[in-house]
Amino acid sequence: MTRVAVIGLGNMGGPMAVNLASAGHQVQGFDLSAPARDGVAGHGVTIAADGRAAVAEADVVITMLPAGAHVLACYQEILSAAAPDTLFVDCSTIDVSSSREAHALVGKAGHRSVDAPVSGGVVGATQATLTFMAGGDAGAVAAAEPLLTVMGKRTVHCGGPGAGQAAKICNNLILGISMIAVGEAFVLGERLGLDHQALFDVASTASGQCWALTTNCPVPGPVPTSPANRDYAGGFASALMLKDLGLALTAAGENGVDTVLGRTAAQLYTEFVEKDGPSRDFSAIITDIRSEERTHGQH
Template structure:
């Protein structure tokens, strides 16, 4: 199967590389020359445009920054793709935009689904991502082998848009959890607890969560966490702010009493606009410490 991959940045680049490793023929495009160069080094055949990339492809995978980018890309390429091409958007975007993109693809004679991911750059590189898929049964069955090449788990969440709905709910939990874990470490510091002691207790007690045991916000207890690399992003604070913003929009639109979700969105928005702009989302611990 020939795959077109549009969007070869920090997430899309490793995902496309894993498809190449699995034996797929991948043609890729990105507006950033450096991203294109890296993809070429990993065996991706480079196209001069998104339109050129989709020519002859059976499946088109997109990994783009926002809904407007996805919709703009579809405007360009839907007419150039062969009839019946399967469009799989792995970006994290608004549910309404995901459904609009899917409807545009279907109206142009194609198939479409949304398949946002969880796992960050490390998961994209190691092919351990979780895919949350919004699709019909047949399209889900068709895309599952492809997604399984790039990830460890592929979950059918429902019809079009359901993948994006699951993603923003998941990241609302993650953002609020990281704030809570970070506040607990700063509180522990004020009470004289070492980071290791608090980690040893909580990681085996009822406060255990992924934000603690996999992405611990303080150096030491989890060697692989970004805290041990000066908070170089695995999942950037700016991306967390974006995802929580999408969740906040959905909360308000649905009239949901999600006070923690809304507050988490406010906290990360302020952090991403300031010192957290180029840091991992776990660096929120430093902002909490500085304000304490």
């Protein structure tokens, strides 16, 4: 049994905390949101009075927070309350610079740290099938892995501090761009009179094969579990895709990489989120591709 503090009990952190408790670990959780706290209460997670109280007796501290500023502020508040050599595992998706700064803060306070952003969404968090992209010292990653295995199905050690975040934003840069390409192909197929299933059957077994097509197909039918079959409810929210594209563009700018397709994808998702709302699955961008405005070339 490991004593674990989980700070950030939202759509991702909440199910992760519950899975740890279900596996027999002693879990103390905290979130500024009362509904988030209420969501895990009664599922084996003890709610702490605040973040410092949550980490005071923890062996491992897991954070799942919205942005780098939140992680840094949280660490500045809680690090001095933790016992020496506590392991801090940040599962948030944040910018690489903030992640490296967080590692430095943890090390200066006498603790160990891992950045371990996730892939798999709310379904993966609930079903404990997440993939973790880990960055940090090999010993710290090895120490975190038993808990990561409870919450997910795979951990990839990507390198030193911040490498997990780097892998996450590079992966989602690919994903955001490829979903737009898949959406454009299906809309073109529709105009050419091509059946959705026929296009899927060809592309999914030919050179157009990709995750955006075979797992998260943006049209209903070919992949029954894709959000397109639920009017794009659930899945990976468009606002989160836009956030990750922004992180990728920031990193690209800081490192002199001209991501032409990344900039274009971010622009298209910005416009889509502004007029369609941020909560629909990112594959719903096909509805914007299909719209009269896009068809008539106003973008």
